Amino acid sequence: MILYHLNHLRExxxxxxxxxxxxxxQFERPAMLFSGGKDSIVMTHLARKAFYPARIPFPLLHIxxxxxxxxxxxxxxxxxxxxxxxxxxxxxxxSINSGRAKEEKGxxxxxxxxxTITLLDALEELKTDAAMGGARxxxxxxxxxxxxxxxxxxxxxxxxKNQRPELWMLLNGxxxxxxxxxxxxxxxxxxxxxxxxxxxxxIDIPNIYFTHQREIVxxxxxxxxxSEYITVRENEKAEMMTVRFRTIGDMTCxxxxxxxxxxLQQIIEEVAASKTTERGTRSDDKRSETAMEDRKKAGYF
Amino acid sequence: xxxxxxxxxxxxxxxxxxxxxxxxxxxxxxxxxxxxDSKQIFEDxxxxxxxxxxxxxxxHVDLSLLTDGLKAEREQGIxxxxxxxxxxxxxxxxxxxxxxxxxxxxxxxxxxxxxxNAALILVxxxxxxxxxxxxxxxxxxxxxxxxxIICINxxxxxNYEEAAFEKAVDEFKQLSSKLDIxxxxxxxxxxxxxxxxxxxxxxMSWYNGPTLMYLLEHLHISSDENHIDxxxxxxxxxxxxxxxxxxxxxxxxxxxxxxxxxGDKIKVLPSEEIATVKTIELFGEEIAEAYSPMSxxxxxxxxxxxxxxxxxxRENNVPxxxxxxxxxxxxxxxxxxxxGGKYAIRHTSKDxxxxxxxxxxxxxxxxxxxxxEDKKIGMNDIARISIKTTVPIFFDSYxxxxxxxxxxxxxxxxxxxxxAGMIV
Numbered sequence: 001m002i003l004y005h006l007n008h009l010r011e012x013x014x015x016x017x018x019x020x021x022x023x024x025x026q027f028e029r030p031a032m033l034f035s036g037g038k039d040s041i042v043m044t045h046l047a048r049k050a051f052y053p054a055r056i057p058f059p060l061l062h063i064x065x066x067x068x069x070x071x072x073x074x075x076x077x078x079x080x081x082x083x084x085x086x087x088x089x090x091x092x093x094x095s096i097n098s099g100r101a102k103e104e105k106g107x108x109x110x111x112x113x114x115x116t117i118t119l120l121d122a123l124e125e126l127k128t129d130a131a132m133g134g135a136r137x138x139x140x141x142x143x144x145x146x147x148x149x150x151x152x153x154x155x156x157x158x159x160x161k162n163q164r165p166e167l168w169m170l171l172n173g174x175x176x177x178x179x180x181x182x183x184x185x186x187x188x189x190x191x192x193x194x195x196x197x198x199x200x201x202x203i204d205i206p207n208i209y210f211t212h213q214r215e216i217v218x219x220x221x222x223x224x225x226x227s228e229y230i231t232v233r234e235n236e237k238a239e240m241m242t243v244r245f246r247t248i249g250d251m252t253c254x255x256x257x258x259x260x261x262x263x264l265q266q267i268i269e270e271v272a273a274s275k276t277t278e279r280g281t282r283s284d285d286k287r288s289e290t291a292m293e294d295r296k297k298a299g300y301f
Numbered sequence: 302x303x304x305x306x307x308x309x310x311x312x313x314x315x316x317x318x319x320x321x322x323x324x325x326x327x328x329x330x331x332x333x334x335x336x337x338d339s340k341q342i343f344e345d346x347x348x349x350x351x352x353x354x355x356x357x358x359x360x361h362v363d364l365s366l367l368t369d370g371l372k373a374e375r376e377q378g379i380x381x382x383x384x385x386x387x388x389x390x391x392x393x394x395x396x397x398x399x400x401x402x403x404x405x406x407x408x409x410x411x412x413x414x415x416x417x418n419a420a421l422i423l424v425x426x427x428x429x430x431x432x433x434x435x436x437x438x439x440x441x442x443x444x445x446x447x448x449x450i451i452c453i454n455x456x457x458x459x460n461y462e463e464a465a466f467e468k469a470v471d472e473f474k475q476l477s478s479k480l481d482i483x484x485x486x487x488x489x490x491x492x493x494x495x496x497x498x499x500x501x502x503x504x505m506s507w508y509n510g511p512t513l514m515y516l517l518e519h520l521h522i523s524s525d526e527n528h529i530d531x532x533x534x535x536x537x538x539x540x541x542x543x544x545x546x547x548x549x550x551x552x553x554x555x556x557x558x559x560x561x562x563x564g565d566k567i568k569v570l571p572s573e574e575i576a577t578v579k580t581i582e583l584f585g586e587e588i589a590e591a592y593s594p595m596s597x598x599x600x601x602x603x604x605x606x607x608x609x610x611x612x613x614x615r616e617n618n619v620p621x622x623x624x625x626x627x628x629x630x631x632x633x634x635x636x637x638x639x640x641g642g643k644y645a646i647r648h649t650s651k652d653x654x655x656x657x658x659x660x661x662x663x664x665x666x667x668x669x670x671x672x673x674e675d676k677k678i679g680m681n682d683i684a685r686i687s688i689k690t691t692v693p694i695f696f697d698s699y700x701x702x703x704x705x706x707x708x709x710x711x712x713x714x715x716x717x718x719x720x721a722g723m724i725v
Contacts, residue, residue, distance in 0.1 A: 014555060021554075025650070052598075145385075
């Protein structure tokens with residue numbers, strides 16, 4: 001009965017591959033942003049599929065805050081080696097050292113905001129005219145309004161009121177000198193789709209997505225991994241807990257969840273039963289109701 | 302969301318639908334209700350809208366706040382073009398293109414409708430079918446959305462009376478006789494109270510039809526794609542710079558329509574060279590039959606000069622190859638369409654330039670009358686125009702093929718997408 005009809009994961013896959021190929025065709029110097037999180041891992045996998053047997057015809061760009069989980073960096077280096085990709089790393093620390101960015105102070109200090117400066121500098125330095133990102137529209141209300149091909153002005157800014165209409169799958173990547181695009185091949189994927197696709201395609205992911213023992217500091221209802229990057233306050237204490245991460249960002253702003261899930265099947269069951277959104281574990285979104293919208297306008301991912 | 306099994310999830314289909322209705326028709330409430338009753342709302346999202354409802358002094362949680370957008374929009378009380386929402390049931394995953402109902406509705410609805418399998422059109426049961434219901438239905442038919450669902454909403458405000466529903470249905474049938482709509486369903490609902498949205502209404506025993514959710518889960522969409530006319534626009538040519546693949550030439554793209562198989566005799570446009578499909582593959586895996594909307598790589602039995610913008614078709618079934626043709630255009634920009642104006646045009650993977658030869662007529666989308674005198678085509682206007690392109694375009698009529706029958710026009714100085722066209 002479902003002859004000549006794709007299931008929804010294959011349809012999303014076909015759409016994402018189309019967008020990635022379109023980006024490689026329409027732009028001179030595209031790059032794919034890689035964070036080591038599951039969305040960028042899935043996007044990289046799709047890029048391999050899009051151009052096989054050729055290698056991925058653009059570099060992977062990692063904006064390294066210096067506050068990553070060591071497991072993420074280890075995973076990144078191993079993956080790049082295996083698939084023969086060209087990885088470019090630009091460090092937020094360098095932006096701080098050169099005075100381009102200023103470190104936040106206080107116990108909740110995060111380098112999340114500073115990434116934007118390093119990112120925009122890197123895009124300019126590398127003359128990147130299209131930066132593909134793994135952002136999904138289901139993550140956040142500002143992202144719900146994004147296009148596949150999202151136009152950015154000379155300052156890297158997003159103007160939500162002045163977006164190009166996007167019809168059928170006819171993507172318009174024309175631009176003036178100095179402008180660039182952000183491209184989102186996973187726009188129509190949900191968290192569940194990403195996990196199901198990882199399971200279906202047997203894609204390798206960092207082990208911190210699975211259950212493990214870790215020293216945790218409870219702060220504002222979030223379970224933060226204790227590390228050299230956070231300051232444990234007087235009324236707080238670090239305790240060993242059985243946790244895993246639902247999203248992976250900086251150690252300073254990514255909360256863990258208590259979980260015994262040690263397989264993809266168990267993670268999928270957990271996601272299906274979850275009562276909170278994925279970004280509920282991210283303190284960077286909790287700073288204000290419009291945190292994402294404000295950061296996006298300034299040039300964030 | 303707890304009843305997803307892994308295997309069940311792999312058999313789900315994707316259904317894209319768009320919603321239309323004016324500001325007060327309860328569109329946001331209906332979407333909020335679909336998300337809420339299908340248990341797609343997370344606790345943190347619900348808390349946020351409970352708080353905001355409380356702040357605003359509302360008695361109930363206002364479900365329409367779930368679709369509330371950006372600060373920029375709230376400040377001005379408007380919605381910026383299309384927002385996308387997602388929900389899933391064990392049968393299907395749904396993508397809603399949520400388009401606002403204010404003045405820019407044509408541009409927005411056309412955008413949302415361009416990829417939709419179904420359109421939900423809301424009608425206020427107290428007001429019946431209005432001019433704008435016809436506008437929305439006209440756009441749905443123009444964009445060839447295969448399934449139309451007319452929701453007669455606010456049934457609670459007409460005491461759930463069958464007569465009010467029947468009256469709206471009759472009005473719609475009369476007014477829509479001129480439209481080209483394949484499949485229409487009518488539903489009496491109350492988005493506010495949830496009647497016939499996800500759960501069957503207890504207040505309308507006279508209604509024996511499906512609920513909205515049941516309908517969305519069971520619309521027959523597998524025949525929406527064209528599986529007859531083989532069209533493969535070449536998007537990218539894969540030439541690995543690796544010795545082991547020295548002679549490899551793969552033509553990458555997304556199948557627009559038809560079913561391609563290894564061994565098929567094909568013709569390449571525009572060169573008209575004939576070749577045979579050697580393999581169809583993705584990531585090293587060979588595919589026995591490839592069909593829309595798959596993204597694949599095709600290899601041929603011999604070396605043919607093929608580049609992006611070319612099209613691979615069956616030898617005995619070719620599209621039109623022409624430089625002059627007519628298009629129904631929806632204008633998306635505040636700068637009006639110019640007769641004699643030159644624009645960039647994009648069709649499948651092909652880029653070209655075109656000149657507007659003539660405006661044949663403009664359509665009054667409230668009365669559906671053709672106006673041959675009024676040649677001023679501005680934002681949100683729909684008109685039939687004649688164009689001439691710099692190179693031949695390989696097209697089918699939009700009615701026959703949404704992928705090879707659609708174009709966009711781009712302003713060459715601002716680079717904005719300013720027109721959406723359906724080839725007649």
